[in-house]
Every structure is written in structure tokens, then in C-alpha cells.
Amino acid sequence: MSDWMVLLPTGLVLAGAVLGLTLDAGERRRAALVVIAAGLAAGATAAFVLAARDTAVLGFDAFGFVPALWMIAGLVHALAAVAVLGGYRALSAAPNGGQMAALAALSAAAAGLLPGVVDIVALVILLEAVALTGYALVAGARGRRSDEAAMKYFIQGAVATGLLVYALAVLYGTLGSGLSLPDIARAVGPGDRAALTAFALLLAAFAFKLGAFPFHSWAPDAYETAPPSMASFLASGPKLAVLAIAFIMFPVVFSGEPFDGPALWMLGALAVASIVFGNLGGLKQTSYARMLAYSGIAQVGYALVGLTVMHLVGLPNSVPVYLLGSMYAVAAAGAFLAAQAFRASDPAWDGTIAGLAGAGKRRPLLAAAVTVCLLSLTGIPLTGGFWGKFLVFGGAVTTGTAWLAVVGVLGSVVSFGYYGGAIRAMYLDEPRVPPVPAAGAGEATAEGAVADRTAEAAVVAVALVVVAAGVLPLFDGLRFFTRFLALPF
């Protein structure tokens, strides 16, 4: 029974996706979207219940889930559900909306299993499943730019896959280990040049998947051109799942000699480069979604600071990075989804940050919710994002890598330049063109500017989660998070 339990959340999500596709084929797109979202929500609930049971669940010698990993899996499903629900209006209007929602669910199903994967073959299959659905979702906007972005994403992703498979082949072939992570960890001995090569290759592969500098160049195009609701999932769910497995894999497989020196150097360099490049790149952006994409590069950098620290202190100290990753994913999902709501409320919006001027007046609730998400991404207290950064940078301070913490906090200061730029545009800038409809186009504009209530509600719900995660620790000292996120092994 225990074996199958591992697949319960995934099964619910897949059932919803298959049923949804059937309904979609019968031209019942709205029903399809609801069923898909319900399947995702059921999968998320199942994963959260499994997390609350507080026992490890193993299955088929390929998966090993502990409560923390169920939390991540549940969050991935929940983020997909939010993306589908938030995109409800836009997806039900798009001819391929049902298919995109089903693809997102498939992606979530694979990503939800990823954090608990132990077998490297299953790892490759799941990572590829996530990647393939990702390419399709980016292409889902069906424009020339999105085709180009998807192609770019696909080609770079294929290279990443090559590196990944090669790295695993090195581990399996030259070391003669088994196929599971603990087997490989045992086989990796001191002074293994081959293992160090595999480490570098794996790091590059994961850096591609996560969009860390200098393997990031697909990310801005992909997130800018994908439909906003799908970008909100792509930038959050799969990224969180990949971070989670990276957080487990690197410390388990590559601990101790000979990795301490080179690993620290490589991880630290990747972290600093991502933080610097992501933040400086973000400052230059005029497009809202592109700005969020660059900020995502910097955020992966902060997570890599956590991974560097975990190398020094070991796996049990994974709460900070899990918290950081989760909080980033939630806030980023809200920020990307907001683009959907902005577009609905102002069809003339050109997608730029400057074009958001006056949004604080037009849609006060939406603007407030986005502001909360952006402040959380900056790392301002009273939002969940603060605690993630606080614990990760705090970990850096205690392990003698305070320079990483300094780079991180200074990066956060710079990041307010663009997050704050969006807030400034919404509240402080006057709209450049007064929203007076022209005589002829009056009717069309009035009809077009309908509030996208579902997208708005999704962003507000996300903002409430972000604030709750920011305020709650004041009264229970992070016990809520540690209870669910601590890894008991």
C-alpha cells in the first residue's frame, strides 16, 4: 500500500488532467478547466495531508518522500491550481486553453514527484517531462515571438539534458555504483576526479533548468512571451521542484572531500554571478514580465547561497533554502499572474512597467496584492520572503561565508530599484494617456476593460499567504515552518 501512496497526489492530478482533456475535446472548455484545477487542488490537498502525517513514505525503490518534500510537492500542485484558476478567463477564451491547462497539470504531476526522487533514471524522466511540457507551454501563446522563445528554450534545454545524462553516466559508469542516490553517494570516494567532473556537469545542467547566470538566456524570453498564467506556473512550480531536488542531491552525493573546496568555489561563484547579473539586468528592463524574469535569476542566486551553506553544514539545515524557495515561488506566481489581471483591466496595456501607471487607482485591491508580492520578493519584513532571506543569509553568516550574505543583502537593496519601480508606477506615476475612450472605439474599450475577477482573486489569495507567512513567525518563532519543512534524515 505504501508504494502506491507515493503516487496518490500525482494520480489525482493526472486523473483531473485526463478528464479535463476529454471534456476539452468535447468543446466543454470551461468544465475542463474546472476539472483540471480540481484535480490539482485534490493533489495538493493529498500531499499536504501526507506531509501532516509526519512519516516518511517510500515507493518502488525510486521515491523517498519525507514531510518536507510532501510540502514542496503540495505547493507545486497548489501553484499550478492557482495558475489555472487565475488564468480561467483568459484560458477559456483561448482556443487551446484547455490543452494548456492540461499541460500545466502534467507538468505539475511530474514536478510534484521530482523532490522525492531517489532513482537517477526516474530523475531524468521526470526532469524531461517537466521540461517538455514547459517548451509546449511557452509556445502556447501561438505568436512568432513565443515560437522563437520556445525554440530557444528547447535547444538550450536539450543541451542541459545532455549534460545531465552525461553527468549521471559518469557517476554510474565510472564508479560502478547503483542507480539510487544513496548508492552513488557511497560509491563516490575521496579524490575522485570523475566525480568532480560529474559535479561540475550536474551543476551546469541544474543551472540551466533553474535559469542561473550564465545559463539563463532562455528565461526572459520564455517568461515574457508565455501566456501570463502559464508563466506564473513555469516560473514557480517547476523551479521550486528542481531547487528541491538539487538541495537534496548535491549535499547527499557530493559531500566531504574532494568537493569542499571546488564545490564551495563553484556554487559561491554561481550564486554571486546570478545575484549581480540578475539584479543589474532587472534594473534595465522596461517590460514587467521581463523584469520579473531577471529578478528570478537573482532569486536563484539567493537560493544558491543557501546551497553553498548546506554544503558546509549538511542536509539537516535545509529549512532556510526550502523556505526561501517556497516563498519565492509563491510571490513570483502572484506577480506573474498579476500581468494577466492588468491586461484584462486595461486591454491597451503594452506590458511595460511604465504602462502600469495609475493601476493603484484603477484596481486598488489588485495593486495592493501585487505590492505585497513585490515587497516579499525584495525581502521586506512582514512578508514571507523576508524570513527566507533572513535564514539563508543568516546561515551564510554563521558558516564563515558572510561575504555571500553581504552580496545577498546588497543585491536585495538593488532589487528594490526594479520591484520598487513597479510599485512606484502603480501608485505614484500619473497615467500618461488619460483613460478617456475615443469616440469611435468607446464601446470596444469599455467592453474590453472588464475586471478579470478570477485572476485578481488568485493574486489576492497569494498575497494573503505571503503576509500570513510573514506575520506568523513573530508569534510562534518559525515553529510552523520547521515542523513541516524539517528533513528528518
Add this chain to the structure above:
Amino acid sequence: MLSAVVLVPLAGAVLVALAGRGSAGLARVLALASSLAAMAVTGVALAGMSGAQGLVERLPAGGEGATWWVLSLDGLAAPLVALTAFLGVISILASWRIERSPAAHLALLLALQAAVAGVFLAAHVLLFYVFWEAVLIPMYFLIGLWGHEDRRHAAMKFFIYTFAGSALMLVGLMMVAFSSASLEFVPGFGLTAGGMADEMRATVFWLLAAGFLVKIPVMGLHTWLPDAHVEAPTAGSIMLAGVLLKMGGYGMIRLAMPVAGEAFASAQPVLVALGIGGIIYGALVALAQSDLKRLVAYSSVSHMGFVVLALGVGTPLALGAAMLVMVSHGLVAGMLFLLVGLLYDRTHTREMDRFGGLGRTLPGWATAFTFAALASLGLPGLSGFPGELVTVLETFGSIGWWAAVAAAGVVLAAAYNLVAVRRVNHGPVAQEWAGTSDLRAGEWAAVAPLAAGIVALGVWPALVVDAAGPVVRALAATIGGGS
């Protein structure tokens, strides 16, 4: 009770934001009621405070370490908490006539008051930082939405400067937090970092000081201040100069200096130099201003220079004087910004050249302004005098005749204040303001309490000094600055 000091204005902010949207009148009444209620609970809390260790409160109730919501009220925090509640009421009165979204403006003021009170009451490292940053957000919107011409730039500059300072402070706090057993402040004293090596203490001190010195602000890190003060709406300037700057001085005494311990000795000359530099620089730049509000803003740099100097001297008397200067400046700068704001409401200019003879056209306003200017220049009997006098005397004891340079700052203060009074109140009557109305009763209701506070503190400085005494004596002993 201590939580109520934070939560009452916060609840008031939510109430005003929700209930006051339809009616500006209702929003004003609710906001004033909330700020008066906050003042009442502050009064009750102050009355309940006794002993050197003061009151401590944890929510939910539990032992040490069970929660991060730890508040404490002792003699060091008390004057500043009282000042916050007092200026909270004044700022509501000062923005009585705001026309653009009054409910949002008043709600942000109340939220700001809650956050600042939280900074002064927090007795846990993390809670302190949370409130510290929480202050930024309402202030950002107050400047950015209701400020003058260049408000957006000023709001962004204010946020980035203070956020950069506090980011370094956060690294320092993390070094303390992850190296000591308890994250709570020692009651009646402050943050301690038991067992930390001396070189480490010096590093932590400067990281923490980076955040506090930007806020005070010291010379060199002050450039956000003139912009923010000048561009902010009147109530924003009152809160900014009145209490936000004090967060820096308070943080030095409560966190940075106790953590430094004996390692503070190496920082003393730097602080003394920064303090004296700030006094002279702020005063000279104030002297050169033609914009009345900018003059008051630079006078803040000069006055806060006395605080930095007193902190650098570090004797019990000097630290008490630093507290006194801070509270006094809160009242005096609050009154000056209020008066400048009231004048601007009438004339829509702050250029001193366009005024003249206001003593005849606006006798009530001119009297109040002269009074505030005299308080600012340190007239004996008013609140500005005792703090700065003791600071100069203690500086003399510490560095000898160099103290004369600081004393020159007092002379310069007399110069720029009297020049302002002469240019605005005296001289030929500027005919363009001949028909302007003088202060109304409602405006006197905001001005008069400040004047009363200035006199009260001037004749009875012990009010602040005695309260802060135990804490600053304990601190002075720790940093080796005397018995």
C-alpha cells in the same frame, strides 16, 4: 498593555482606511480618536512602568524564546514612546485639511505611528528589525503620494538610502542572532552579544551603526534627508524629523553600543568627528538656504550632530544629553515643520525672500515661529538648551578645547534661526500676503501643545534624563565610559 501601544494605532489605521473612504469628515474624526486612544494607552503603559527594568510583555504568553513578539518599556524607551504618541496626535491635526484621499493619508500616518512605536518597544532582535523596516513603507507612500513637486524622486531616495543602511544592519543583527543564546534584549539595558570576540564586536558594531547612522543621519549619509523632509507633506515631515530620526540614536544606545562593549572605544573618535562635522556642516548649509523648509531640514542635520557627538563621548551625562536633545528636537522640529507647513498652505511658497513683515500680517503665526526658532537656537528655559549645553560640557571633558568647535555650532544655530526670523517676520511688509488669515483655533490646537512641551522640557529636563538614567549608566559602564 504594551502591545496595545502598537496595535491601537494599527487598528485605527485599518478602521480609517475601511470606514473613512466615503466621508473625509468621518475619516478625520476616526483618525483623531484613534491617535488619542493610542496616547491614552501609552499614558497607561507609562504609568504602569516602574523600576529600572520596566515592563516586559510576550505574546502569546510563554517563557523566553517561545515567541518573537517581545515588547518592553523602560526609561530609555519611555520618552521616545511618549513623543511618538504625542506627535502622532499632532500629525493627525496637521493633516486635517488634506484634500487628496484623506482616509488613506490618515491611515498611513497611524500605521507609521504603530511601526515607530514598535521600534521603540521591541525587545527582540527580529521584532526590532521587522518594525524598523515596516516604518519605511507608510513613509514611502506618504512622501510619494502627498509630497510636493519632486516627491517621487525623494520617496525613492529615502527608501533606497535607509534600506541600504538597514541591509547592512541586518547582517550585523544576524551575526548577533546566530551567535548568542538569547535574541531578547536584556531588560533595562539592550542587546548583548555574550561571548563574541572583540574584533567581531567591532565589525558588528559598524554593521549595525551603518543602519542607525543613515537614519540619524550623520554627515555624509544625510543627503536623503533634505529631499525627504522638504518634499514630504507637513505631517510626514513632522513624523520624519520628530521621531524617525530618533530611531537611529535610540538604536545606537539600545543595540549597537551595548554589543560593541569595550570595543566601542575605537569607534569613539569617529563618532565625535562625525558629530562635530555634522553640527557645523548642517548649520552652515542651513545658513545658506533661501527655502524655509530646507533651512529647517538642514538644522535637523546640525541638531542630530549633537546627538552623534554625545554618543561618541559616551559618558552617562552625555548619553542622557543625547536623549534630551532627541526628545527636544522632536518637539522643536515638529513645531517648525508644522508652522512652515501652515504657512505654505496659505502662500504656496517657502521662499523666504517672498515673505517679510509677517509679524504684522500674521502676528499669531509669527509669534509661534519666533518662539520655535528661539527653542531651536537653544534659548535657556526652552528644551533645546540643556541637552546641547551638557553635550558641549561633556565633550570638553573628553577632548578638551576641540569642544569649542561644537560650541560654535550653537552660535551658528543662533545665526540661521535669527536670520530666518528677521527675513520672514520683520522688514518691509510683503503686500502679496496682506489679506492672508492668521492661525485658526484648530491650528493653535496643534501648535500650542508643542510649545507647552518645549517649555516643560526646558524647565524640567530631568523628565527625560532621570528616566533614561539607569539604562545609560549601565551602558556607560559597559563601554568603559566612566562610572
